[in-house]
Amino acid sequence: MNQVISYDRVNEIKRWLLSKKKYLPDIPFDLDLIENNIVDSLSFVEYVLLIEEISGKEVIVDDAVLDKVRTLDRVQRNYMD
Amino acid sequence: MTTTQTHFNNRVAKLIQLSRDQHISDFTRFDWSQTLSDNDWWISPELLTLHGTSYFEQASEAQLKLLSKWECINLFSLNVTGEQELLAGVAELLHTPMLKEVNEYLHHFIDEENQHMWYFGKFCEIYGGKIYGNKKLQLSDLQFDTRLAILTRFAQIFIFEEVGHYYNVKTALDSRVHPFIREINDAHRNDEARHITFGRALLSKLASGIEQDYPSATLLKISNHLRRYIKVTIESLYNPAMYRDAGFVSGIAIRSALLADSRRQDFHAGEHLKKIISLLLDIHLLQPEIASEPSN
Numbered sequence: 001m002n003q004v005i006s007y008d009r010v011n012e013i014k015r016w017l018l019s020k021k022k023y024l025p026d027i028p029f030d031l032d033l034i035e036n037n038i039v040d041s042l043s044f045v046e047y048v049l050l051i052e053e054i055s056g057k058e059v060i061v062d063d064a065v066l067d068k069v070r071t072l073d074r075v076q077r078n079y080m081d
Numbered sequence: 082m083t084t085t086q087t088h089f090n091n092r093v094a095k096l097i098q099l100s101r102d103q104h105i106s107d108f109t110r111f112d113w114s115q116t117l118s119d120n121d122w123w124i125s126p127e128l129l130t131l132h133g134t135s136y137f138e139q140a141s142e143a144q145l146k147l148l149s150k151w152e153c154i155n156l157f158s159l160n161v162t163g164e165q166e167l168l169a170g171v172a173e174l175l176h177t178p179m180l181k182e183v184n185e186y187l188h189h190f191i192d193e194e195n196q197h198m199w200y201f202g203k204f205c206e207i208y209g210g211k212i213y214g215n216k217k218l219q220l221s222d223l224q225f226d227t228r229l230a231i232l233t234r235f236a237q238i239f240i241f242e243e244v245g246h247y248y249n250v251k252t253a254l255d256s257r258v259h260p261f262i263r264e265i266n267d268a269h270r271n272d273e274a275r276h277i278t279f280g281r282a283l284l285s286k287l288a289s290g291i292e293q294d295y296p297s298a299t300l301l302k303i304s305n306h307l308r309r310y311i312k313v314t315i316e317s318l319y320n321p322a323m324y325r326d327a328g329f330v331s332g333i334a335i336r337s338a339l340l341a342d343s344r345r346q347d348f349h350a351g352e353h354l355k356k357i358i359s360l361l362l363d364i365h366l367l368q369p370e371i372a373s374e375p376s377n
Contacts, residue, residue: 042309045216049321053333061216 009054010076016050029072039069055079089286093186096275100189107196107268112261117208120146121259123153124252130319133344136335144328151323153262154209156248159317160201160269162215163241164194170234179227179287186279193272204265213322217313223306229295232287233303236366237310239280243357244314246273281360288364304368307361315349316340 014027021027021038033039039047048059051069057079059065068078117123126145129152131137137145168191174180175187205212225233249270253263291300319339321332329335339345361367 041218042313044218045313045316048216049336050333053321053325053331058214059216060214061218065218 006080007076009080010072012054013047013050013075014072017047027072029076031072032070033072034066034070051075051079085286085289089282090182092282093183093279096279097186097189099275100186100193103271105268107200110268111200111265113203113207115261117150117259117261119143119150121150121262122146122255122257123149123259123262124156124248125149125255125258128152128248128251130339130345131335133348134339134342136339148323148327151209151326152318154205154211154326155213155318155320155323156245157201157205157209157265158213160245161198161205161212163245163317164198164201166215166217167234167238167241168194168198171238174231174234177227177231179231183279183283190276190279193276197269197272200265200268213320217317223302225299225303228287229291229299229303232284232291232366233306235280235284235287236307236361239277239284239360240307240311240357241314242273242277242280244318244353246270246277247353249273284360284366285364288366292365300365301368303366307366311354311357315354 010029017027017033017038018024020043024038027033027038031038033047048061048065048069051057052059059069059079067074069075120143123146126132126137126149129137129145129148131140131145131148140148171187171191171194175191176184180187202212223233249266252258253267253270255263258266316336319336321336324332324335358367362369
């Protein structure tokens, strides 16, 4: 049986990002948030803290973290599933 | 040799002597069999991030004491992760020609900071069951020459140590706080007082004349960078995980509300950061026009 994936929680993160970048009409799930400067070094801490609060999982900030959180798809896969 | 140089060298020599005279092995000085409970004050209630706000007024003493436990674990965790980051930076600077005259002191600095990391980490593991992780990511693209790179690094150390020192001094003197926690804060503040004295002297010496030596755009870049470092350092005191561990439903919501609260902003801009900002302005590492803007 296929598992039903809920995007409710990652959508909360998307809404938060859109509230910070009001000029964006939308953020596609596969958009690179780092390269497109939607998350920068200043907002990265907030971004990670929000993922932790919504997912209930700890985000370990190490050399591999950027690849785990650089798109909403990846956040869903690594922290919300 | 100039009078200023002689004065600086004498001061560093005195600090080295004090480090040797007051050297105690932190690995054996504390009694780790002590018990602490959720009914103790782990930091002074006035130091809680809720203090001065409606959250503080609405909370029971039991809630505040539980939060004081997790705020203490957060402060000690910041010492572990923050010092780890800064120590790595200082270790890289050992034997740098520009720091030749302070090289010997840097060895004492690293020795003492290493011991601090050890006892703060041990405390967090024994009494909190964890060390709160560092969420900062180094995405800095700043390229400075050696002098400015050293200045920036020691300015960050100075900011980090002064911010923490405020909590150490207050907690060490507060008879309401559990004696074991006071003892740890007291041990730390004694070493940190020397490090801060050193940091002030080194920054003043290295920064002397930078307003003539560098274009204003470069100084503005450093000022913005340090402003950002101060902001991130203050925000790290409002860790959502500690609010959740203390039983609050949304750590993020409380953090956001407290960071936006003018009473909290006033506390940090005034009593907490006043001395730090004042020195950095005096030595031109912060620009006055930016210093007068409210942080956001």
